Amino acid sequence: MSETDEVPVAEAALEARLADVSADAAALRVLLPAELQSLISDAVVRSHKLYEEFVDRLVLRVARETGLEAATREPASAAEVVVRLGLEPRRALVPIDWILRRLTARRTVEEVGAGRRFRSRGVRALPDAAPVREEQQRHDSSWLPSYTLAETVAQDYPAFLRGEIAGEEVLFAPRRLRLWVDYFSNANGQYAVSNHVGAIGVARWLPRxxxxxxxxxxxxxxxxxxxxxxxEAAGRIGDVRGYxxxxxxxxxxxxxxxALEGRFRRPAWLRCDALDMNRPFGEQGVRxxxxxxxxxxxxxxxxxxxxxTLGEVHRALAPGGELIVSECVRPHSGQTIYAEFIFNLMETFRAPRLHPVYRPMGGFLTAVEWRAAIEAAGFADVRFVPDIVRVQERVPDYFAAVIGATRPG
Ligand SMILES: C[S@@+](CC[C@H](N)C(=O)[O-])C[C@H]1O[C@@H](n2cnc3c(N)ncnc32)[C@H](O)[C@@H]1O
Structure with missing residues (x-):
């Protein structure tokens, strides 16, 4: 098979993505409520597009290193690719399926026939991820912790897929703690969006x-x-009788x-405990x-x-109490979200207990799935800020939302 040149294709993909920035940002200015507009600025939209491209280039590298192109010269399902490459099936199936869908969206791979089989569209020269990172550095360096995390994970991806190292070890070995300190931080421009979107929900829906x-x-x-x-800024910190x-x-x-004791000077209302959401809350001190x-x-x-877990949350809430969650909401079933490249390494992320209506696959849920799951647990008045379905109709790669729902009184 001759090697076609992915590099101009990649440059064109990046240019096309960046060309969408102004149109998407303009649409978001109309669709997002005022509180979200300053948060999701044109600059944030540009960073988001750069990160999409960066993750794609890492995915292409992982595909090359694992031999995915050769394995899809003839059409193959994700399961067949796993067998052809001798990967560890229990862990590799979901990430390989994800990579194939991601590369299909990028037109490096095509889906053929009806049975979700994929065929390579030709071996291409690998585009370099470094220039995208450099552009991010020039544009807004606060997103770099997300780049470092994705790059670190990409290095270990082939060994993970082959079953040589556990995903949890790749992500959470003690030597990797620094990555998370930098990533789960309000100084990380990317992660801060989820935190602030969630905070907007709490400020709106904390009961009077x-x-x-x-x-x-x-x-x-x-x-x-x-x-x-x-x-605090809204003058409502006094309403928090306990956090x-x-x-x-x-x-x-x-x-x-x-972090909390440092920021709020050991407040009397703060309590910090271990809690496993997969175990009954009652036996973990939640009345x-x-x-x-x-x-x-x-x-x-x-x-x-x-x-x-939603049942435990429902039981723990007072009547009229609120479930409030900031989530990456999947635009359409089967559509990939870049963070999944990282979190597919975790078994708890990629392989939860499934439900045919609201949990058809692991990873992030769509708005329809969230609504169905939350309502099935007995909550009422399920709502999204922003109106995520409407936003995603116009901006299909937008996914940050806060979801609220009330335990009926
Ligand atoms: C996306 S992170 C949240 C980061 C957080 N917002 C911050 O600012 O650092 C999700 C968290 O869920 C935790 N987690 C995973 N499984 C859990 C479980 N079974 N019960 C409780 N927490 C869990 C992870 O350890 C992780 O810290």
Whole structure:
């Protein structure tokens, strides 16, 4: 097979992406509520497009290193590719399927026939990811922690797919803690968007009478800091009778606690505990009907059994209490979101318990799936800020939203 040149194709792909920045930013100025407009500026839209391209170039590199092009010279399903390449099927199937869909969207691979089989569109010279990173550095260096994380993961991807190293080891080995400190941070321009979108939801929907907020999967505390700072700025910090910051991973919990105690000077209303959202909340010190808000930033989608966790949240909330979650909302079933390149390494992310209606696959959920899952757990008044379905009709790669729902009284 002759080698066609991907480099001009890649330059054209980047140019086409950047050409969409002004049109998408203009559409978002109309579609987003005022509070979100300053957050999702033209500069953020440009960074988002650059990161899309950067991740694609890393995906192309991983595809080359694992021999994916040769394995799709003849049409193959993801499962057949896994077998042809001798990859470890339990972990490789979801990421390989994701990579094939991602490369199909980029037209490096094409889908043929009806049975989700993929064929390479020719071997191409690899585009270099470094110039995209350099452009990001010039444009807004605050996004670089996301670049470093994706690049680090890409290096270990082939070994992970072959079964030589666990994804959790790639992501969470102690030597990688620094990556997460830099990534889950309000100084990371990319991650800050999720934290601030979530904070806008809490400021809008914290019940008038206030009460106790419990955060699930609070990580390193940047989401909590964003919420509490927004409530402070809105003059509502006094309505927070307690903030229960919870997290599963002890090293994250310790850092999160330090961040919050440092920022708010050991407030009496702060409590930091371990909490596993896959286990009954009651046996972890959460009393039924006690909470005004259960909050989470990009955490609920890793619940092993979403119905179970939503049931626990429902039980923990007081009548009239609010579930508030900031999430990357998948625009259409099967569409890829760049963060999945990283998080597909985690078994809890890629392989939760499935449900035919609202959990047909692992990873992020669509708006329709979120609504169905939350309503099935007994919540009412499920709402999204921004109006995500409307926004995604016009800007199909927009995905940051906060979802609210009420436990009926
Ligand atoms: C996207 S991160 C949240 C980051 C956080 N917003 C911050 O500012 O650092 C999701 C978090 O969910 C946690 N998590 C994963 N599985 C969990 C479980 N079963 N129960 C509770 N938390 C869990 C992860 O350790 C991670 O910290």
């Amino acid at each position: 009478a206030g009460g106790v907020i419990l955060e699930v999967g609070g990580g390193l505390g940047s989401g909590a800091v964003a919420v509490l700072e927004r409530l 229960r910051f919870t997290e599963l991973v002890p090293a994250f919990l310790r850092r999160g606690q330090q 039924p009907g006690d909470l005004a808000v259960v909050y989470a930033v990009n955490a609920l989608h890793v619940a092993h059994d979403l119905a179970f």
